[in-house]
Amino acid sequence: MRDFVVVGAGPAGSRFARGAAERGHDVLVLEQGEVGRPLACSGHVSLDIWEYVPDEARDDLFQNAIHGARFHLGGADSPAHPFYRDEPISNAIDRVGLDKTLAQAAADAGADVRDHHTVTTVEEHRESVTVTARGPDGLERFESRLVVGADGPRSRVREQCGLPEPDEFLHGVLGFDPEPDHQEFVDVHLTVPTFFAWRIPRGDAGVEYGLAVRPGDDAKARFSALLDDYDADLCERCSGLIPVGPPKRVTGKRSLLVGDAAAQTKPFTGGGILYGMRAADHATRVVDPARPETVGDYEDAWRSELRTEQRLGHLVRAGYSFPESLQELGMRAFSGKIGVHMDEPSTLFSREQLKALLSWG
Ligand SMILES: Cc1cc2nc3c(=O)[nH]c(=O)nc-3n(C[C@H](O)[C@H](O)[C@H](O)COP(=O)(O)OP(=O)(O)OC[C@H]3O[C@@H](n4cnc5c(N)ncnc54)[C@H](O)[C@@H]3O)c2cc1C
Structure with a gap:
C-alpha cells in the first residue's frame, strides 16, 4: 500500500509529492494529461517562486522582470496610475516549464510520477483509500493510506x-501576441465587473492579454473588446477557472485538498x-500517513498562514467595484512608489507602506 496517492501534477501536487518523498514516504502521483498542458495561467508570480525551483532551472523559466503595475479605469488609452518599486516586484515565467520542473523535482526526490492517468473514482475506507484511474492500459486501482486532491x-x-x-469560480481567458516586449510594467484595467483585465509583457515570449469575470458576464465578448483596444494579434488562446473563497473543510477521513482544489488563491x-x-508544505510537515487524523493539523496550519491574507485580499477586490469617482481618488492617493509584497495584501497596511505614503506628501 502507498502512503500517498496525489491526484494532479500541477504546482501544488508536485510540491507536496516532493516534500513527502523527501520525508521517506511512498508517493504515487497521477496526472491526467501531459504535465503542464493545457496551459491556463499567466505565470506572473512574486520572486518567492525561486525558493521552490532548483537553481539550475531559473534561466530557462525566467521571461521578464516586472517592477510595477499601471492601473487604468478605462481602456488602453486611458490615464495610467502607476504603482512601482525600483527593484523587481514579480517575474513573468514559463508556466508549462514550471510544472515540468516541479514534477521532475518530485520524481528526483523519489515520487513515482505517472502522466496520462485520469482519476475517475476515490473510495475512502476505514483502513485505506482506493483510487481508480484510467491509464494507457485501461482502468487501474491503487491502494493508499491517504489521497491528496491536487487536481x-x-x-x-x-x-x-x-x-x-x-x-x-471566475472564468479566466488569456492569449499571446508573439511580438517581444521587455517593458517593466503590467497594465491592469478595472473595466470588467468585479475583477480586471490585464496586459503582461513577457520579454521574448511576447505579450499576454487576459481577463477574468464571473460566469455569465460574457468573457468572450469582453476579451475581444480588450484585444481590439490594443490592436493585438494573438497566436494562442486558452481559458480556465479561478476558484475564490476556500470551502469550510478541505479534509476528509483519509483525504486532503491542496492548491486550487482547496481554493488556496x-x-x-x-x-x-x-x-x-x-499550503502543500504545511501538509507535508504535519500529515502522517500512519495517523490519518493528522489531516486536521493541516486544516489548521494552512488556514492560520493564509486566512488573514485571503480576507484582506477580498477587501482589495471589493475596491474593483467601487464607483469610478472613488476609484479615481484612491488611485491618486496611493499611486507611486510602493513597498508591498504581491502575495501579501497585509503589506498594503504595513508601517513601511504608511511611512512611504506619508513621505510622498
Ligand atoms: C486565466 C488564469 C490566469 C492565471 N494567472 C496566474 C498567475 O499569473 N499567477 C498565479 O500564481 N496563478 C495564476 N492563476 C492560477 C493558477 O493557475 C492556479 O492557482 C494554479 O495552477 C493552481 O495549481 P494547482 O496545482 O492547485 O492546480 P493546477 O495547476 O490546475 O493542476 C491540477 C492538475 O491536476 C490535473 N488533474 C485534474 N483532474 C485530474 C484527474 N481527474 N486525474 C488526474 N489528474 C487530474 C490537471 O491536469 C492539472 O495538471 C491563473 C489562473 C487562470 C485561470
Whole structure:
C-alpha cells in the first residue's frame, strides 16, 4: 500500500509529492494529461517562486522582470496610475516549464510520477483509500493510506470525497501576441465587473492579454473588446477557472485538498501558484500517513498562514467595484512608489507602506 496517492501534477501536487518523498514516504502521483498542458495561467508570480525551483532551472523559466503595475479605469488609452518599486516586484515565467520542473523535482526526490492517468473514482475506507484511474492500459486501482486532491478547481477528489465547493469560480481567458516586449510594467484595467483585465509583457515570449469575470458576464465578448483596444494579434488562446473563497473543510477521513482544489488563491488577483505550494508544505510537515487524523493539523496550519491574507485580499477586490469617482481618488492617493509584497495584501497596511505614503506628501 502507498502512503500517498496525489491526484494532479500541477504546482501544488508536485510540491507536496516532493516534500513527502523527501520525508521517506511512498508517493504515487497521477496526472491526467501531459504535465503542464493545457496551459491556463499567466505565470506572473512574486520572486518567492525561486525558493521552490532548483537553481539550475531559473534561466530557462525566467521571461521578464516586472517592477510595477499601471492601473487604468478605462481602456488602453486611458490615464495610467502607476504603482512601482525600483527593484523587481514579480517575474513573468514559463508556466508549462514550471510544472515540468516541479514534477521532475518530485520524481528526483523519489515520487513515482505517472502522466496520462485520469482519476475517475476515490473510495475512502476505514483502513485505506482506493483510487481508480484510467491509464494507457485501461482502468487501474491503487491502494493508499491517504489521497491528496491536487487536481485543480474542478477537483474530482473533492467531489468523490464529498467535500464542499469553493465559494465562487471566475472564468479566466488569456492569449499571446508573439511580438517581444521587455517593458517593466503590467497594465491592469478595472473595466470588467468585479475583477480586471490585464496586459503582461513577457520579454521574448511576447505579450499576454487576459481577463477574468464571473460566469455569465460574457468573457468572450469582453476579451475581444480588450484585444481590439490594443490592436493585438494573438497566436494562442486558452481559458480556465479561478476558484475564490476556500470551502469550510478541505479534509476528509483519509483525504486532503491542496492548491486550487482547496481554493488556496489570492482573491484580488486569482493567483494560486505560491499559496498552493505554501499550503502543500504545511501538509507535508504535519500529515502522517500512519495517523490519518493528522489531516486536521493541516486544516489548521494552512488556514492560520493564509486566512488573514485571503480576507484582506477580498477587501482589495471589493475596491474593483467601487464607483469610478472613488476609484479615481484612491488611485491618486496611493499611486507611486510602493513597498508591498504581491502575495501579501497585509503589506498594503504595513508601517513601511504608511511611512512611504506619508513621505510622498
Ligand atoms: C486565466 C488564469 C490566469 C492565471 N494567472 C496566474 C498567475 O499569473 N499567477 C498565479 O500564481 N496563478 C495564476 N492563476 C492560477 C493558477 O493557475 C492556479 O492557482 C494554479 O495552477 C493552481 O495549481 P494547482 O496545482 O492547485 O492546480 P493546477 O495547476 O490546475 O493542476 C491540477 C492538475 O491536476 C490535473 N488533474 C485534474 N483532474 C485530474 C484527474 N481527474 N486525474 C488526474 N489528474 C487530474 C490537471 O491536469 C492539472 O495538471 C491563473 C489562473 C487562470 C485561470
